[in-house]
Amino acid sequence: MKYQKNAMQTSSPSAPTVKTRLALLYTMGDLHAEPLRYDLNCLRLLVADLAPDLLCVEVTQEAWESGQLSASGLEIRSALVPVSAATDIVLVPVAPSPARFSDYASPPGWRRDLARWLDLCLRWGQRKADGPEAIHGPIFQTFCHTLCTLTELSWKPQDRAAWEAQNHSLVESILQVVRRDPGRRVLVVVQCQRLHRIVPLLNAHAEELEIVSYQEL
């Protein structure tokens, strides 16, 4: 057999002729396991109902192909992977590294205290939003954007740079998915803390993809 596993090899980077419809679905990390209206079951049903052609998730290709998902988010292991397994939805790992927002810690002192307080505020906001429509609504997005920006400011500069670089790589992976299979319906599921980072980066590629709300995918 001449077969070689080179699945992530991308096709030509030239602009696709058909625009890809891409929607972003934000998750709330471990809060999904709590008794909320936007719980894991809700996430499962939502993704199954949207039935995208491709489902981009925050897992590294290495972790996905080796089946080692213990380091990935609860919502990925318990909701997205099972939905993909039970349907024709193809899961595409797009995370460049396993680091998540909560893995970046502020230095000890007032900055750590501030970050802890901001995290409590964010969790309060997530509980109050308590539903996919609310989490994707303008009020929560502004709230989340403000808190996350302040939290990022409390990190060390190198951590901020690493977080920014990770989001750039994540967007690059999403663009590779779009270029490899243009014209498909793509759902990108990421933790809500990334939204203010990746949306502007994706918007810069309007010639290749059309960002729509998840309800319109």
Next chain:
Amino acid sequence: MVALDRARPAKIRVRLVGPHVLINQALGQLLSALPGFELAPDEAESSVWQADLVLLILPELSDLEPFIRQHPQARVLLLSLDWTPAEARIALQAGAAGCLDFDQPAEALGRALHQAARGEVALPAELARDLILNLAAGQTPTANPAYDSLTPRERELLPLICLGLDNKQIAQRLYLSVRTVENHLASIYAKLGVRSRTEAAVLAIQHGWV
């Protein structure tokens, strides 16, 4: 939750035909629980005609041909245990749309039924591989200009077809959508002048393309 009013694809109607009531009932419950399927009522003979697929359990393979002669329009999938490549070949030659093994999880049954409903040949991966290798045994690799007409992506798909992977597995392996894989397969079939993935795989192995 958001209410999404999207037109759902019609359910695939499956008619169960088998000699054992208990097995039929169990399979019926299993199929009803699988998304995208519904059972055709088993009272009337006409339901064989109305069904999209017939899931047939036969004690003897020799009974297949008479059944298919009686119901020439039915897409028949055989369910049995421990298929040999020779038996699978006989079943396919008789006109079966696929051979399924009892020793497979329910999800595999669902996938195979979807495959058959799309007009593909449904075989367990290992059986497909054995069948292809059996058919290709002793054949000398030859060149075929049709291969040159395949795109690099289509050539990438050929070894995966020969491995017996279904469309979802190929899509997952290449990180492409299932619809894209279906399009590539249709293109491969047209270029190679074959009608199914099994024929494409046989041709690929015969000509040493994989």
